[in-house]
Amino acid sequence: MHFKIENLKFKYGSQIVFDNQSFTINRGQKLLIHGPSGCGKTTLINLMSGLLQSQFGKIIFESEDLFELSENQLDKLRAKNFGFVFQRLYLINYLNVEQNIQLANISSNSCDMNSLIEELGLLDKRKSKIRELSVGEAQRVAIARAIVSKPKVIFADEPTSALDDNNSEKVMKLLFAQAEKNNTTLIVSSHDSRIKKKFSNFLELD
Amino acid sequence: MNDIIFIYYSLKSRWLNCSLSIFLTAFGVAIALLVNQFEHTFSKRLSKDGSGIDLVIGAKGSPLQLILSTIYHVDIPPGNIPFHEAKKIINHPQIEYVIPLALGDNWKGHRIVGTSLNYLEHYNAKLEEGSVWKNDFEVVVGSSVNLNLNQEFEGAHGLFEGGDFHGDKKYKVVGKIKQTGSVIDRLVITSVDSVLSIHGLDSLNKNDSHLNPIKKSDREEDNKSHHKHPKNKDNHEHHQNGKSHSKHSEEINQHNHFGDKKKNNVNLEDDDHGEHAEEHAHEHTKNSPEITAFLVTTKSPIANINLPRFVNKETSLQAANPAVEITRLTSMLGMGSKSFATLSIILILMAALSIFAGLAANLENRMGDLATLRALGYTKKRVFKIIIFEGITIIILGLILGLLFGITIFEIINNVIKPLNTIQESFDLTNDLIFIIGIVFITGIAAALFPAIKASQISVANQLSRNI
Numbered sequence: 001m002h003f004k005i006e007n008l009k010f011k012y013g014s015q016i017v018f019d020n021q022s023f024t025i026n027r028g029q030k031l032l033i034h035g036p037s038g039c040g041k042t043t044l045i046n047l048m049s050g051l052l053q054s055q056f057g058k059i060i061f062e063s064e065d066l067f068e069l070s071e072n073q074l075d076k077l078r079a080k081n082f083g084f085v086f087q088r089l090y091l092i093n094y095l096n097v098e099q100n101i102q103l104a105n106i107s108s109n110s111c112d113m114n115s116l117i118e119e120l121g122l123l124d125k126r127k128s129k130i131r132e133l134s135v136g137e138a139q140r141v142a143i144a145r146a147i148v149s150k151p152k153v154i155f156a157d158e159p160t161s162a163l164d165d166n167n168s169e170k171v172m173k174l175l176f177a178q179a180e181k182n183n184t185t186l187i188v189s190s191h192d193s194r195i196k197k198k199f200s201n202f203l204e205l206d
Numbered sequence: 207m208n209d210i211i212f213i214y215y216s217l218k219s220r221w222l223n224c225s226l227s228i229f230l231t232a233f234g235v236a237i238a239l240l241v242n243q244f245e246h247t248f249s250k251r252l253s254k255d256g257s258g259i260d261l262v263i264g265a266k267g268s269p270l271q272l273i274l275s276t277i278y279h280v281d282i283p284p285g286n287i288p289f290h291e292a293k294k295i296i297n298h299p300q301i302e303y304v305i306p307l308a309l310g311d312n313w314k315g316h317r318i319v320g321t322s323l324n325y326l327e328h329y330n331a332k333l334e335e336g337s338v339w340k341n342d343f344e345v346v347v348g349s350s351v352n353l354n355l356n357q358e359f360e361g362a363h364g365l366f367e368g369g370d371f372h373g374d375k376k377y378k379v380v381g382k383i384k385q386t387g388s389v390i391d392r393l394v395i396t397s398v399d400s401v402l403s404i405h406g407l408d409s410l411n412k413n414d415s416h417l418n419p420i421k422k423s424d425r426e427e428d429n430k431s432h433h434k435h436p437k438n439k440d441n442h443e444h445h446q447n448g449k450s451h452s453k454h455s456e457e458i459n460q461h462n463h464f465g466d467k468k469k470n471n472v473n474l475e476d477d478d479h480g481e482h483a484e485e486h487a488h489e490h491t492k493n494s495p496e497i498t499a500f501l502v503t504t505k506s507p508i509a510n511i512n513l514p515r516f517v518n519k520e521t522s523l524q525a526a527n528p529a530v531e532i533t534r535l536t537s538m539l540g541m542g543s544k545s546f547a548t549l550s551i552i553l554i555l556m557a558a559l560s561i562f563a564g565l566a567a568n569l570e571n572r573m574g575d576l577a578t579l580r581a582l583g584y585t586k587k588r589v590f591k592i593i594i595f596e597g598i599t600i601i602i603l604g605l606i607l608g609l610l611f612g613i614t615i616f617e618i619i620n621n622v623i624k625p626l627n628t629i630q631e632s633f634d635l636t637n638d639l640i641f642i643i644g645i646v647f648i649t650g651i652a653a654a655l656f657p658a659i660k661a662s663q664i665s666v667a668n669q670l671s672r673n674i
Contacts, residue, residue: 042671051581051667072585079583086670090578094219095212102207105583145582 002027002153002185003048008057010043017043018205021057025185025201027152030176033189034196035205041189042087044205045155048187049082050074062152079105083146083184085156085175089138091130097141098126104149113148120144120174136167143171147178153185154178160192172198209588213595220568224600227560231604231646232611234553238642239612240619241546246636252278252536255389256528258328260510263287263295263304263517264499269526270535275365276307276499277528279317279389282365283309286496287523289410295517296500300509305501306410308401311361311372316351318361318377318394320401320497328501329388336381342400342409346381348391353379361394361404375404398497407495554646558653561600565593565657576661577669590662597654598647605646 003025010017017040025031033041046052048059050066059066061081069077083104091100101113117126120140130138139159146154156175160168172195179186188195196202217224256277264272267284274281296304305328308320319325323338326346336355338346347353358376363369377396385391399409502525504510510527517525569576576589613633620632 043667046667046671049581051670072587075580075583075585078581082583084581086578086581088574088670090574090581090670092575092578094215099207099211099215103212103579103582 002029002062004058004060005048006058006060008044008047008054008059010040010047010052010054010056021203023203025187027185028179028183029201030179030186030199031188031201031203032196032199033187033203033205034191034193036191039205041191041205042157044203045157045187045189049084049153049155050078079149081152083149083151083154085139085142085146085154085159087158087161089142091138091141091145093130096127096129097122097133100130100141101144101148104145116144116148135162136170139163139167139171140174143174143178147182147184150182151184153187156186156188158190158192159188160190160195165194168192168194209592209595213592213599216572216592217596217599220564223560223564223568227557227564227600228604228607230553230557230560231601231650232607234550234555234557235605235608235642235646236611236615237546237553238550238646239609239639240616241550242636242639242642243612243616243633246634246638248539249536251389252532254387256532258503259501259528260504261502261513261525261527262499263292263502263523263525266522266524269524270531272499272524272526273528273531274535275309276501277389279319279365279393283498284524286498289495289497291521291523292497292500295521295523296502298513298516300505300513302503302505304503306398307498307501308398308496309365309498310401310405311363312365312367312369313351313353313359313361313377313394315367316348316392316394317365318345318396318401320396320398322398325395325501326383326390329386329390331383331386331390334382334384336379338381339395339397339400340380342397342403343375343377344380345377345394345396345400346383347379347395348383348393349385350392351394353382353394355379355382372404398495402495402497406493408493410495410497554649557601557604557646558649561597561650562653562656564600565597565654566660569593569657569661572661573664573669576664577666580664580666581670586662589664590658593658593661594651594654597650597658601647601650601653604650605643608646609643 005021005023008021009019021044033044035041043052047054048061048066050069053067061077064077066074066077092103095103098113098117101117117123120143122137122140122144125133125137130141133141143159146156154175159171159175163171175186175188176198178184188199256273259277262272262276264276264283265285265287271281271284275283292306295301303324305322305325306320307325309317311318326338331346333346334349336346353359357379359379360371360373360376362371377394377400383390383395402409502513504513510529514525514527517523579589579592580586616633
């Protein structure tokens with residue numbers, strides 16, 4: 001068992017975002033957290049990745065209770081195990097494509113960055129600044145940064161929300177391919193129904 | 207990714223803002239360095255040049271002027287004193303020894319100083335080549351004076367460059383002094399009689415023991431050599447050429463230095479001391495020898511208080527205490543240097559504020575970037591270090607640039623401004639300067655501290671969820 005979520009509850013002030021969530025995720029599984037905007041998809045991803053803490057319930061990742069870990073331990077856990085594709089990408093504008101990818105914790109086990117850049121069609125853009133990229137190219141850089149360190153889990157928060165059908169398709173293909181390749185668990189949050197058919201596991205929030 | 211590379215690109219992306227902080231720091235450091243170096247040079251020179259001189263006895267007037275003109279050779283003396291008047295004092299029991307000084311001319315701005323050999327001994331002067339003067343119009347020159355051995359030259363009227371030359375008489379360089387780091391490095395030094403003679407005054411009594419109460423053996427040697435001086439011949443020549451000095455006389459008299467005097471041929475060797483000298487005071491007319499001042503070393507510190515009282519009250523002369531006058535001068539100059547020091551502090555504080563403002567203001571725009579780093583596994587400590595090192599990089603660059611600016615300006619000023627050029631001062635890493643560098647460094651870190659703390663305490667989830 002990769003992830004085990006037990007009776008998870010989260011509230012902002014007095015507003016309960018979700019309550020009594022319990023589920024498990026196995027290694028290599030692909031999960032879509034689906035629901036309308038504001039239903040708590042991003043909050044759930046933040047909780048599962050250790051970016052947020054809750055006083056109710058448990059999140060167990062490979063026998064570690066995330067809510068029991070110190071901030072420093074969580075930082076190390078994230079660096080070692082998790083990759084992120086953020087909704088707004090959060091690429092650093094003053095660094096070039098290659099440098100943005102290098103921000104991830106690249107260890108000796110990590111896949112070869114050059115072959116990844118080539119595989120994602122970014123070879124001629126590797127020295128380009130982020131502002132010189134198209135939306136699709138920037139999305140691929142974000143994916144490259146998320147997978148370059150061969151993480152055990154990739155969290156993708158609304159990865160297709162700003163993309164057209166064609167690019168949305170490409171991005172999902174890319175994420176799936178990379179997840180398959182390294183037996184990586186893929187957790188995607190989205191309100192986009194276009195990608196729903198790609199997943200066999202859903203968590204529907206409302 | 208290497209944090210140093212990250213910091214480099216981060217600072218590069220804000221180069222205008224960073225440059226402003228770097229230059230503000232650099233200007234502050236440069237001004238602090240210049241103030242420190244000139245103060246250091248100034249106090250070093252003051253103490254070295256004035257070392258061992260307890261009093262200066264000269265003409266009445268400004269005591270500070272007397273000190274500056276006779277010890278440091280940077281001002282015009284308040285006047286000359288009749289030698290017969292000075293003789294009344296130099297045998298005072300509280301006086302250890304005296305060094306006579308006769309000023310009036312220069313060579314290319316280097317003062318020609320008529321004195322005794324004790325003057326050289328006082329400043330520990332060693333000959334680099336040649337010998338000391340044995341005859342009148344023979345000179346030894348300081349290391350900064352661009353004259354060669356055996357070179358002959360004419361002295362010019364006045365103490366600063368630009369006066370008319372004494373066409374009738376030439377000096378000859380017989381010795382060059384090794385660099386001493388003191389005032390004599392920039393002087394042309396000769397016997398008192400040479401200076402008196404060229405200005406048409408009678409020579410001093412060569413056997414007068416009052417002149418050199420220091421080390422009797424030296425004095426005897428000195429006197430022996432003085433006996434060999436073709437003094438009378440020189441004086442005679444001078445009388446013959448007396449008219450050629452008329453122009454000089456007017457000029458010099460305006461400066462209260464040696465003017466040409468009508469010859470009277472009063473032989474000081476016949477003069478007795480004390481009361482007898484007083485009795486003959488009326489004989490000391492216009493051609494009687496005059497000197498500019500005596501540098502005095504007393505026998506005890508109490509004499510430094512008593513002797514000036516006696517001289518100032520009982521004689522027509524003035525005794526000035528260098529320690530008192532220099533303290534007065536430095537307190538006056540201290541106000542100026544304090545203003546510059548304050549300016550440099552203000553600039554450094556402004557630099558620190560600009561570093562703070564640059565990092566803090568930019569932090570708002572960088573929150574997303576920093577949250578991304580935290581999400582990717584950068585620890586709080588690592589983010590804190592990145593921001594601190596950005597501040598440190600700015601402050602180090604500012605320090606390096608400021609030190610380079612300061613040293614360059616110091617060297618330029620040293621080479622361009624002649625009095626500084628001639629003293630050949632060089633940059634000195636003083637404790638004060640190390641302290642300033644330390645303070646600037648700490649200020650820079652302090653300025654980066656708040657933004658660094660704020661950046662490291664960022665709420666990653668909130669930041670990444672913003673504006674979604």
